[in-house]
Amino acid sequence: MNRFTILAASAAFTLANPVATALAHGSEDHNHDHEHSESAAETAATVAMPDANAKVQAGDLTLGAAYTRATLPNAPVAGGFLTVTNDGTTDDRLIAAASPVAGVMEIHEMAMDGDVMTMRKLEDGLPIPAGETVMLEPGGYHLMFMRLAGPLVEGESVDVTLTFEKAGDVTVPLSVQAFNARAAGDDDHQADPHAGH
Amino acid sequence: MSDATMDATSRPRAAASDLYRAVWRWHFYAGLLVLPFLITLSLTGAAYLFRDEIDAIVHADIKRVAVQEGETLRPEQLVASALTSVPGRAVKYTDPPAADLSAEVTVASDSGQRMAVYVNPYEGNVLGARPDRSTVMWTVRYLHSLRYFGPVARGIIEIVGGWTILLVGTGIFLxxxxxxxxxxxSVRGQPRRRIFWRDTHAVPGIFVGSFIVFLAITGLPWSQVWGGKVNEWANGSNFGYPSGVRVDVPMSGQKLTDQAQTSWSLEQAQIPETTPPAPEATPIGLDAAVARLEGLGLHPGYAVVLPSSPTGVYSGSVYPDDLSQQRVVHLDQYDGKPLVDMSYADYGPGGRWLEFGINTHMGQQFGLANQILLLAVCAGTILLAVSAALMWWKRRPSRSLGVPPMPQDPRVFRGLLAILIVGGILFPLTGASLLVMLALDMGLRRLRKPSLA
Incomplete structure (x- = not known):
């Protein structure tokens, strides 16, 4: 939880002071209604959206473009996405993830073989080779929020603590984008009102 | 013809041997046509007997889950999870048939494809997705019926079914x-001698033959022309439900079989309609529908087709190995009341026998014993095909097909012809193919006559 440095000024929020985040996206008409989130855990973690392009430094690793997606009604799981750049000379490995909004988090890989899609847990974690950038994105590697405490609401943000073999623990805020977003800051998609039926 | 079959007394020999030759000739023709298909039918059929087991192994990554203590997630949660991974409209929810299997959500995806999405019922994570009905066993099933290759090929398999019955009948005579x-x-001789292969064909044949006829007959209801017509005739009334079932509700005209797999007897069954709702009416939702269906006692592994319009219904159906548990229930989507509720007991005696036959054909009726017996029949059928080919190979004259000789007196054909005509009318595609074969045979004879005389 400790060794991270916040690079982007707009992401300068603290858990203790969610009001400070209001400066992040003043132009957007996001709904800041927090009435739905009454559990203590969620209130602590759900803060208004930070800059989606904020970067977080952890040792040799730079984490960026971190986002998740608004959940459909009833959805028990959600995916988390970000990029991890290793500027160091030694390989690292993402071995665990945790979030106050999820009872369990796993690191998954989605793979397509023709029309066939499979999703599997990466039991040994995700290697972050020296000098490379690993993308966790829809259709590939991703974080999996499981046993969600409540819905993820577009425009808010959830904290995820990633554990790297060498760089240790680092907490990144994931902005909650539209349920069908394909990238951080991608909020052009129209939500399908029938999708949950 | 060096068989010991010919060394009986000499008096009625000519006629008897004539008949023997006629039957043999047609056994040969039938075999020639049917043999390759019997091999593919046996191989695909043998595999399909163990479809659940094989699918669970081949598709373990999407079908198997670790059993966990406690409740599984609600169906609406599993559907939401599936739609998160595969955006689209949920069409059908299939309950996990066992505690260690995944739930299946069928999604009409935004990309236009119908996808089967497999969800862990305990955690709600999506395990994988693939085009609907694309698992190994669905492919094997479509190969078995030749549906994989289109309607013409399906017609061929229907002809094969009819010829197989002829093959067994003539085989028993021989x-x-x-x-x-x-x-x-008992089997005589050594593998290098033809008689060894004749006996290896005839002796297992007499044991396997009746099972082959059973499989051919119980397979024919699925066939395109004959099966299709018989189905329309047998199940076309009462909106496709057995006559005892109460169906005094509006019907949508849509068939059950268009939305989910159903039994043979319900292929004509129509899906009822919910009465047009009051404007503020809201559907009860999948969770409530499932609770209702489970309350009505649907066997685990049921499928629920979701309403796709304001007048649609929740259609729960299940066809487990235990026939008596077959059930179809349509629920009003606004008040959850069952509009039509049909179970195996509602079938008439004919329908019950037919479903029993199909269930046995599919290896479901008597559990493992059923699967093993039919596996042995499949192996036996392949043995028959191989020994038939080998005995023909050893007998055949050089540079000729080696069709068994024509009888001296063609009148012996009459009895045989009568049977073929009756059979040909009952099974039109087989009958038509018989006529073609008969014409070919006569043409062949005409051509040959000068050299034989």
């Missing part, structure tokens, strides 16, 4: 003991 030493229940 096997019938005529005073020879051995070759009835």
């Amino acid at each position: 096997w019938w003991p005529r005073g020879q030493q051995g070759g009835v229940v």
Whole structure:
């Protein structure tokens, strides 16, 4: 939880002071209604959206473009996405993830073989080779929020603590984008009102 | 013709041997046509007997889950999870048939494809997705019926079914003991001799033959022309439900079989309609529908087709190995009341027998014993095909097909013809193919006559 440095000024929020985040996206008409989130855990973690392009430094690793997606009604799981750049000379490995909004988090890989899609847990974690950038994105590697405490609401943000073999623990805020977003800051998609039926 | 079958007394020999030759000739033709298909039917059928087991192994990554203590997630949660991974409209929810299997959500995806999405019922994470009905066993099933290759090929398999019955009938005639030493229940000679292969064909044949006829007959209801017509005739009334079932509700005209797999007897069954709702009416939702269906006692592994319009219904159906548990229930989507509720007991006696036959054909009726017995029949059928080919190979004259000789007196054909005509009318595609074969045979004879005379 400790060794991270916040690079982007707009992401300068603290858990203790969610009001400070209001400066992040003043132009957007996001709904800041927090009435739905009454559990203590969620209130602590759900803060208004930070800059989606904020970067977080952890040792040799730079984490960026971190986002998740608004959940459909009833959805028990959600995916988390970000990029991890290793500027160091030694390989690292993402071995665990945790979030106050999820009872369990796993690191998954989605793979397509023709029309066939499979999703599997990466039991040994995700290697972050020296000098490379690993993308966790829809259709590939991703974080999996499981046993969600409540819905993820577009425009808010959830904290995820990633554990790297060498760089240790680092907490990144994931902005909650539209349920069908394909990238951080991608909020052009129209939500399908029938999708949950 | 060096068989011991010919060394009986000499008096009625000519006629008897004529008949023998006629039957043999047609057994040969039938075999020639059917043999390759019997091999593919046996191989695909043998595999399909163990479809649940094989699918669970081949598709373990999407089908198997670790059993966890406690409740599984609600169906609406599993559907939401599936739609998160595969955006689209949920069409059908299939309950996990066992505690260690995944739930299946069928999604009409935004990309236009119908996808089967497999969800862990305990955690709600999506395990994988693939085009609907694309698992190994669905492919094997479509190969078995040749549906994989389109309607013409499906017609061929129907002809094969009819010819197979002819093949077994003529085979039994040829096997019938005529005073020879051995070759009835024992095998004579060595593999290098033809008689060894004749006996290896005839002796297992007499054991396997009745099962082959059973499989051909119980397979024919699925066939395109004959099966299709018989189905329309047998199940076309009462909106496709057995006559005892109460169906005094509006019907949508849509068939059950268009949305989910159903039994043979319900292929004509229509899906009822919910009465047009009050404007503020809201559907009860999948969770409530499932609770209702489970309350009505649907066997685990049921499928629920979701309403796709304001007048649609929740259609729960299940066809487990245990026939008596077959059930179809349509629920009003606004008040959850069952509009139509049909179970196996509602079928008439004919329908019950037919479903019993199909269930046995599919290896479901008697559990593992059923699967193993039919596996043995499949192996036996392949043995028959191989021994048939080998005995023909050893007998055939050089540079000729080696069709068995024509009888001296063609009148012996009459009885045989009568049977073929009746059979040909009952099974039109087979009958048509018989006529073609008969014409070919006569043409062949005309051509040959000068050289034979």
